[in-house]
Amino acid sequence: MSRGTSHLLTALLVVVEVAMGYPSRRSATDLDATPRTTVTFDELSDVRHFSTRTLNYSTLLLEDERGVLYVGARGAIFALNSSDVTDGSHRTIHWEASPEKRMDCLQKGKNNKTECFNHVRFLQRLNSTHLYACGTYAFHPLCAAIDADRFTLPAHFEEGKEKCPYDPARGYTGLIVDGGLYTATRYEFRSLPDIRRNLYQRPLKTEESPLHWLNDAEFVASVLVRESKDSPVGDDDKIYYFFTERAGEETTSFFDKSQVARVARVARVCKSDVGGKKILQRKWTSFMKARLVCYIPYYEVLRSVCSLDEGGWASTVFYAAFTLSAQWRTMEASAVCRYSISGVQHAFEGPYMEYQDSARKWSRYDGAVPEPRPGSCITDRSRRKGYNSSQDLPNSVLDFVKLHPLMFEEVKPAGGEPLLVKKNVAYSQLAVDRVRALDGRSYDVLFMGTGDGWIHKAVVVGSSIHIVEEVQVFKDPQPVESLVISHAQRSLYVGAASGILQVPLASCARYASCYDCILARDPYCAWDGSVCRATATADSTRLVQDIQSGNEGCRSTFGRTGSLPWKNRTVLQGDDVLLPCDQRSNLARAVWLLNGSEALAAGQEGLRVGVDGLLVTDTLPRHSGEYRCYGEERGLRTLLATYSLTVLAEMPRSPTVATLPPAASYAAGDVNVAYISAIVALVVLCSLLSAGLLYMSCLEKRKGKYVLGEPRPSSVELQTVSANCLRKGHHREEDEEEEEEGSAYPDGCLRIIPGEAPTAATSPVKELPVAVPPLPPPPPLPAELTNGVGALPNVLRKMNGNSYMLLQQQDEPLASPLYSTSFTEELNKMLEKRKHTQLVEKLDESSV
Numbered sequence: 001m002s003r004g005t006s007h008l009l010t011a012l013l014v015v016v017e018v019a020m021g022y023p024s025r026r027s028a029t030d031l032d033a034t035p036r037t038t039v040t041f042d043e044l045s046d047v048r049h050f051s052t053r054t055l056n057y058s059t060l061l062l063e064d065e066r067g068v069l070y071v072g073a074r075g076a077i078f079a080l081n082s083s084d085v086t087d088g089s090h091r092t093i094h095w096e097a098s099p100e101k102r103m104d105c106l107q108k109g110k111n112n113k114t115e116c117f118n119h120v121r122f123l124q125r126l127n128s129t130h131l132y133a134c135g136t137y138a139f140h141p142l143c144a145a146i147d148a149d150r151f152t153l154p155a156h157f158e159e160g161k162e163k164c165p166y167d168p169a170r171g172y173t174g175l176i177v178d179g180g181l182y183t184a185t186r187y188e189f190r191s192l193p194d195i196r197r198n199l200y201q202r203p204l205k206t207e208e209s210p211l212h213w214l215n216d217a218e219f220v221a222s223v224l225v226r227e228s229k230d231s232p233v234g235d236d237d238k239i240y241y242f243f244t245e246r247a248g249e250e251t252t253s254f255f256d257k258s259q260v261a262r263v264a265r266v267a268r269v270c271k272s273d274v275g276g277k278k279i280l281q282r283k284w285t286s287f288m289k290a291r292l293v294c295y296i297p298y299y300e301v302l303r304s305v306c307s308l309d310e311g312g313w314a315s316t317v318f319y320a321a322f323t324l325s326a327q328w329r330t331m332e333a334s335a336v337c338r339y340s341i342s343g344v345q346h347a348f349e350g351p352y353m354e355y356q357d358s359a360r361k362w363s364r365y366d367g368a369v370p371e372p373r374p375g376s377c378i379t380d381r382s383r384r385k386g387y388n389s390s391q392d393l394p395n396s397v398l399d400f401v402k403l404h405p406l407m408f409e410e411v412k413p414a415g416g417e418p419l420l421v422k423k424n425v426a427y428s429q430l431a432v433d434r435v436r437a438l439d440g441r442s443y444d445v446l447f448m449g450t451g452d453g454w455i456h457k458a459v460v461v462g463s464s465i466h467i468v469e470e471v472q473v474f475k476d477p478q479p480v481e482s483l484v485i486s487h488a489q490r491s492l493y494v495g496a497a498s499g500i501l502q503v504p505l506a507s508c509a510r511y512a513s514c515y516d517c518i519l520a521r522d523p524y525c526a527w528d529g530s531v532c533r534a535t536a537t538a539d540s541t542r543l544v545q546d547i548q549s550g551n552e553g554c555r556s557t558f559g560r561t562g563s564l565p566w567k568n569r570t571v572l573q574g575d576d577v578l579l580p581c582d583q584r585s586n587l588a589r590a591v592w593l594l595n596g597s598e599a600l601a602a603g604q605e606g607l608r609v610g611v612d613g614l615l616v617t618d619t620l621p622r623h624s625g626e627y628r629c630y631g632e633e634r635g636l637r638t639l640l641a642t643y644s645l646t647v648l649a650e651m652p653r654s655p656t657v658a659t660l661p662p663a664a665s666y667a668a669g670d671v672n673v674a675y676i677s678a679i680v681a682l683v684v685l686c687s688l689l690s691a692g693l694l695y696m697s698c699l700e701k702r703k704g705k706y707v708l709g710e711p712r713p714s715s716v717e718l719q720t721v722s723a724n725c726l727r728k729g730h731h732r733e734e735d736e737e738e739e740e741e742g743s744a745y746p747d748g749c750l751r752i753i754p755g756e757a758p759t760a761a762t763s764p765v766k767e768l769p770v771a772v773p774p775l776p777p778p779p780p781l782p783a784e785l786t787n788g789v790g791a792l793p794n795v796l797r798k799m800n801g802n803s804y805m806l807l808q809q810q811d812e813p814l815a816s817p818l819y820s821t822s823f824t825e826e827l828n829k830m831l832e833k834r835k836h837t838q839l840v841e842k843l844d845e846s847s848v
Contacts, residue, residue, distance in 0.1 A: 031417075031418060031419075031420055031421035031464075032420075032421055032422055032423055033420055033422070033458070033464070033465055033466065033467045034467065034586050034587060035456060035467040035468070035469055035470035035586060036466075036467065036468055036469060036519070036520060036521075036585050036586055036587050037468070037469045037470075037510075037520070037584060037585060037586065038469070038470050038586060039469055039470070039471045039472065039510070040472050041472040041473070041474070041475045044471070044472075044473070045507065045510075046503075046504050046507065047473070047501060047502065047503050047504075048084060048085050048086040048501070048502040049085075049086065049499055049500070049501055049502075050078075050080060050085040050086055050090070050499055050500040050501075050502075051498055051499030051500070052076070052078075052092075054073045054074050054075055054076045055073065055074045055497055055498070056073055056074040056119060056168075056481075056497055057071050057072075057073045057481075057482075057495045057496065057497070057498075057499055057500050058072070058073070058481040058482050058495050058496075058497075059071065059072030059073075059120050059121060059122065059123045059482070059495070060072075060123075060482045060484045060493060060495050060500075061123045061124055061125070061131075062082065062484045062486055062493065063082075063125070064082065064486055064487065064488045064489075065488075067081065067082050067083060067488070068080070068081070068082055069081075069082045069085060069484075069486075069493055069500075070123055070131065071123075071495070071500055072120030072121070072122075072123040072133060072135075073120060074117050074118070074119050074120075075094065075095060075096040075097070075117055075118050076092055076093065076094055076095060076096075076120075077092070077093040077095060077120055077123065077133060077146070078090050078091070078092055078093075079091040079092075079151055080500070082486055082488070082489050082491070082493075083489055084502070085493075085500055085502045086502075091151045093146070093151060093152065093153055095118055095120065095133075095135060095144075095153060096117070096118055097116065097117055097118040097137050097138035097140075098138075101116075101137060101138040101139075101140050102116045102117075102138045104138070104139075104140070105138035105139045105140075108139065110138075110139060114168075115136075115138075115139065115167070115168060115169075116138045116139070117136075117138060117168075118135040118136060118137045118138060118142075119135060119136045119168035120133055120134070120135045121134055121135060121136060121164055121165065121168070121172055121174075122134035122135075122143070122163070122164055122172075122174045122183070124174070124175070124176045125148075125176070126145055126176060129147065129148060129149070130145045130146060130147060130148060131145070131146040131148050132144075132145055132146070132176060132181070132199075133146055134160045134163050134164035134174075135160070135164065136164065136165065136166060136167070136168045137160070139166045139167070140166075141159075141160030141161050141163070141164035141165070141166060141187075142157045142158065142159070142160045142164075143157065143158040143159070143160040143163055143164060144157050144158065145158075161187055161188060162187060162196060162198050162203075163181060163183055163187075163196075163198050163199075164183070164185075164187075165185040165186055165187060166186075166187070166188060166189060167186070170185055170186050170218075171185060171217075171218035171219040171220060171243065172184070172185040172219060173185070173219045173220065173221050173222040173241065173242075174222065175222050175224055175239065176199070177224050177237070177239065177271060178201075178271070179199065179200040179201060180197050180198075180199055180200065180201035180271070181197065181198045181199035182195075182196075182197050182222060182239050182269075183195075183196055183197075183198070184196070184217075184219040184222060184241050184243070185219055192208060192212060192214065193214040193216065193217040193218075193219070193243075193245075194206050194214065195214070195241060195267070195269065195284070195287070202274050202275065202282075203282060204269075204273060204274075204275050204282055204283060204284050205282065205283060205284070206283065206284055206287055207280065207283050207284070207287075207402055207405075210403075211355055211402075211403060211405070213287055213289070213405045214243075214245060215245045215246045215247075215248055216245055216246045217243045217244070217245040217265070218243055218244050218245070219241060219242070219243040220242045220243055220244070220302050220303065220304060220305055221241075221242045221304065221305035221306070222239055222240065222241050222242070223239070223240045223242075223305070223307045223318070224237065224238075224239055224240075225237065225238050225239075225240060225307075225313050225316055225341060226313050227313050229312075229313060230312070233379045233380055233381065234379050234380035234383070235377055235379055236270045236271055236272045236377035236378060236379075237270075237271040237272075238268045238269065238270055238271065238377070239268065239269055239271065240266055240267070240268050240318075240344070241266070241267045241268070241269075242264070242265070242266055242292070242302060242305040242318075242320065243264075243265050243267070243302065244262050244263070244264050244265070244300075244301050244302045245262060245263065245265055246261075246262055246263075247261045247262060247263045247298060248355070248361070248362050248406065249291075249353065249361060249362040249363075249406070261298035261299070261325070262298070262301065262325055263291050263292075263297065263298060263300070264291065264292040264293075264294070264300055264301075264302040264320070264322065265289050265290065265291060265292055266289065266290055266292045266344060266411055267287060267288065267289035267290075268286070268287075268288055268289075268344075268348065269284050269286050269287055270286040270377035270378070270390075272377065272378060272389070272390075273285055273286045273377075273390050274389055274390050274391055275390060275391065276390065276391060276393065276398045277391040277392075278395070279395055279398040279399060279402065280398050280401065280402060285375075285390040285393060285397075285398060285401055286375055286376070286377055286390065286401075287375070287401070287405055288348050288375040288405060288406075288407060289405055289406055289407065290344070290347040290348060290406070290407040290409060290410065290411050291407075291410045291411065292320065292339070292410075292411050293410045293411065293412050293413070294320065294322050294335050294337040294413060294418055295322070295335040295337070295417075295418045295421060296324070296335075297410075298325075299324055299325045300322040300323075300324070300325065300335065301322060301323050301324070301325050302320060302321075302322055303321045303322060303323055303334075303426075303427055303428055303429075304320070304321045304427065304428065304429045304430040305318055305319070305320045305321075305430070306318070306319050306430045306431055306432045307319075307432075308432050308433075308434055308444065310434070310442070313341065314341065314342075315341075316340075316341040317338055317339065317340055317341070317414070317444075318338070318339045318340075318341075318344075319336065319337070319338055319339075319430055319432050319444075319446060320336070320337050320338075320339065320430070321334060321335070321336050321427040321428075321429075321430050321448065322334065322335045322336075322337070323335075323426050323427065332423070332424055332425070332426055333421060333422060333423050333424070333425070334420075334421070334422045334425050334426055334427040335418045335420065335421045335422070336418060336419050336420040336422075336427065336430070336446070336448070336465065337413035337414075337418045337419060338413055338414045338415075338419055338460070339411055339412075339413055339414060340414050343411055343412065343414065344411050346409065346411075347407050347409040347410065347411045348375070348407060350407060350408055350409035351364055351365060351366070351407070351408040351409065352364075352365045352369070352374075352404040352406070352407060352408060353365055353404065353406040353407065353408050354367075354403070354404060355403070362406055364408045365404060365408070369400070370394065370396040370397050370400055371397075372385070372387060372393070372397065374397050374398075374400040374401045374404065375401055375404075375405075378390065415463045417463070419460060419463070419464060419465045420458070420464075420465045420467075422456075425450055425456075426450060426451035426452075427448045427449065427450060427451075427456075428449050428450060428451050428479045428480050428481065429448070429449035429480045429481065429482060429483045430446060430447070430448055430449075430483065431446070431447045431483035431484065431485050431492065432444055432445065432446050432447070432485075433445045433447075433485050433487075433505070435523040435524060437523045437535075437545060437547050438526060438535065438540055438543055438544075438545040439545070439546075439547065439548070441547070443459050443460060443461070443523045443547055444459070444460040445457065445458070445459050445460075445505075445523055445524075446458045446459075446460065446465070447483055447485070447492055449479075449480025449481075449483055449494065450479075450480060451479045451480075452477040452478070452479070453472060453473060453474030453475075453476070453477050453478050453479075453480065453496070454470055454471060454472050454473065454480075455470070455471045455473050455480065455492070455494065455503070456469075456470050456471075457469050457470075457471070457522075459521060459522070459523055459547060461521075461547065461548060466521050466550075468520055468521060468522050469520075471503070473494055473501055473503060474496060474498065474501075476498065478496050478497050478498060479496065479497075480494055480495075480496055481495050481496050481497070482494070482495035482496075483495075485505070489502075490504065490505045490506070490524075490534070490536060491503065491504060491505060492504075492505055505524055506522055506524030506525050506534055508522070508524065508525035508532040508533055508534050509531070509532065510532075511525060511532040512532075513554075513638065514527045514532075514544075514553070514554035515554055515631075515636065515638040516532070516584065516585075517532035517554075518544065518545070518546050518550060518551065518552070518553045518554050518636075519550050519551065519585065519587075519633050519634060519636065520550075521546070521547050521550040523535075523545075523547055524536070525545070526538070526540075526543035526544060526545040527543065527544045527545070527553060527554070528542050528543055528544075529542065529544075549634065550634050551633075551634040551635050551636045554636065564639060564640075564641065564642050565642075566626075566642050566643070566644050567641070567642065567643050567644070568643075568644045568646070569643055569644070569645045569646070570645075570646040570647075570648060571619055571645075571646075571647060571648070572619075572647075572648050572650070572651060573619060573620060573621065573647055573648060573649050573650070574618055574619065575619055576615065576616065576617045576618065576619065577615075577616050577619060577645065578612075578613055578614070578615050578616075579613050579614045579615075579616070579627055579629070579641070579643045579645070580612060580613040580641065581612075581613045581614065581629035581631075581640050581641045582612075582640065582641075583611065583631050583640070584631075585631065585633055587633050587634075588631040588632060588633040589631070589632045589633070590609060590611070590613075590614075590629055590630070590631065590632075591629070591630040591631075591632045591637060592609060592614050592627060592628070592629055592630075593627070593628045593630070594625050594626070594627055595625045595626050596626065596628070600614065600627075606618055606619070606620070606623070613629070613641075614627065614629065616645070619647045620647060621647050621649065623645060623647050624645055624646050624647045625644075625645060626642070626643070626644055626645075627642070627643040627644075627645060628641070628642050628643075629641040629642075629643075
């Protein structure tokens with residue numbers, strides 16, 4: 001996305017949130033965090049990849065205590081060793097759809113390349129001995145109880161149409177809770193979305209009439225919250241469902257009046273609900289739903305939800321990832337919000353909404369509410385009044401539940417604003433881990449999978465997010481479909497279409513210095529005085545870490561050269577020289593010093609400071625000196641590169657060493673060697689040319705006709721006898737000879753003559769000219785007499801959603817621009833293109 005489009009998106013975000021009454025304390029720019037480091041696929045280490053001939057490794061079940069990662073894929077279920085998914089010890093269940101079912105699927109108009117397979121959509125532990133799995137089975141869903149020890153399919157399968165979706169692309173979520181199977185999806189062709197309970201408990205489903213409780217819902221996740229544990233009111237456990245559906249309370253969107261907006265929802269049901277006795281028989285009596293608001297209501301599509309608690313349900317938090325809906329078309333952005341369980345409960349304890357037939361919309365209900373409160377679970381207070389189950393509830397309560405499933409209050413994010421709004425990124429999956437840092441605080445670490453195969457690792461600090469790194473985990477862009485964290489293996493398992501990845505939660509060795517280790521603000525890593533180590537495997541008494549500010553614990557290397565070697569650059573006056581300075585951190589700012597004290601800025605004459613280094617244009621003798629490049633981040637500086645630049649008034653003509661500076665004297669000696677090499681090359685070239693002329697003279701003495709292939713009629717005739725057709729007037733003697741042989745064009749150029757071609761016996765085709773070897777390239781200048789430009793930008797990387805050009809220089813370029821065409825002209829063209837992109841103060845503003 002271009003800079004203009006990015007600014008337009010930011011402006012539109014602000015306009016929409018203000019217009020709809022959802023202002024944020026921070027702007028969209030402040031919320032758009034930049035990943036500190038970028039790790040491309042080629043830079044990955046310690047990553048294990050498992051795949052077979054099958055596809056769609058999207059359903060994961062991790063049993064950390066057993067050391068097993070179960071994977072549901074297309075036509076197969078795998079049991080992998082969670083310590084190393086690639087060790088070859090995996091077991092496989094092949095569960096393909098039968099040919100008859102595949103043919104039936106094809107006859108129904110489904111895609112035989114994607115849909116008419118058995119996609120395993122559900123895989124969970126049923127009891128201590130068995131797993132429970134469900135698959136689409138070519139649009140004829142089936143379920144099976146699998147013996148976990150033998151890991152084989154049973155002899156008989158269960159009907160899956162009440163438990164699993166037909167369509168493999170349909171949104172779906174499911175849980176097994178105390179023997180009950182709680183699922184949510186569309187279960188049949190053209191069916192309405194539904195939340196159901198099956199298996200070994202009383203079956204229940206959502207109400208369909210007169211008002212649909214779910215309006216074209218796409219389910220994302222479901223979470224069990226054990227609210228009965230230590231409950232002072234004797235409450236029940238609840239299952240929370242997260243989904244996106246069409247908005248009933250609003251019938252039009254903000255920009256396009258013809259489109260109905262979609263909103264994010266959270267719904268809940270009680271685990272002990274058994275339905276009504278006469279009203280709502282086999283239907284939920286506890287179903288309630290509320291709107292989930294993050295940043296731009298009516299334009300958010302819920303993509304992923306994960307939960308976390310500190311050992312008690314009252315501390316439960318939900319993290320949710322949203323993307324912009326289709327109305328934004330080419331604009332792409334994601335938002336991440338955090339919600340507390342208390343905020344969700346507050347919405348369900350507030351006023352209800354009611355559908356107005358006259359206005360055809362939902363509005364707040366201000367009438368009387370029957371007792372016990374509709375939609376609530378059975379509590380100690382209800383039991384004291386004689387309501388021991390949902391079947392004991394009065395008809396007035398059940399009628400009210402039937403007509404008032406929607407709550408008036410919205411569930412807003414904790415702190416009233418999102419943690420992150422990221423441009424040009426589509427988050428598809430979330431996983432969260434809670435880590436206790438060395439400062440005694442617990443930090444939530446988010447792993448956010450994108451739609452193009454990247455993982456963003458971030459730490460939540462207060463009310464904001466710091467993105468530690470962005471890692472390209474798949475070479476071929478593909479959505480990250482599932483994420484699971486293993487504390488025992490300290491690994492992140494990534495599921496996608498092409499396979500399973502096992503990625504370390506932290507790669508502390510990637511931080512080579514104290515500067516990198518501390519500024520990364522990675523809760524998994526700390527500095528021990530010599531290397532960056534994982535906190536889980538090191539003695540914490542020797543470790544240094546700073547998650548809050550990211551700049552305490554390391555001394556700045558400002559003013560010291562350290563162990564970096566000096567690189568010499570020698571150029572002629574008037575030329576341009578680039579001094580590269582590779583900033584590993586995307587958040588660092590380059591600081592240049594000349595001769596240890598003078599600070600260089602982009603505004604100074606002849607100097608351009610960019611993300612790739614310092615460019616000195618139209619060099620003068622006063623530009624000679626010692627240049628140091630520092631990376632400055634959060635007030636901390638570290639030395640990254642050192643250069644000694646020498647600007648010569650003219651090319652040295654004498655090997656006399658005394659008249660040149662020390663650095664230039666070595667260059668003069670190397671230049672003499674280059675000249676001698678050039679003379680030797682010219683002598684060899686002359687010998688080759690003499691041999692070629694001798695060979696041609698021999699051919700002249702035995703001229704003949706050459707026929708290439710069999711003669712055949714043609715409408716055109718090609719004639720050429722000279723290799724010098726572009727230089728008319730030369731070799732006049734050869735031209736006169738050609739005229740004697742009947743050539744119509746004495747200049748010897750290629751001509752196309754319409755007509756019938758002559759026979760082979762009369763064809764005037766001449767001998768082919770002897771190929772002359774091309775001139776060898778001039779010898780390169782010595783390494784010291786270079787300007788550092790070498791090969792121009794050759795690496796593209798993605799930073800903060802924009803495409804950036806990064807110059808990576810070689811210390812000894814292959815060729816010198818002094819021997820080519822005007823280097824200044826070429827460089828000026830390059831600068832003209834780059835002066836408004838890379839060479840700016842804000843690193844995350846420029847794009848190519």
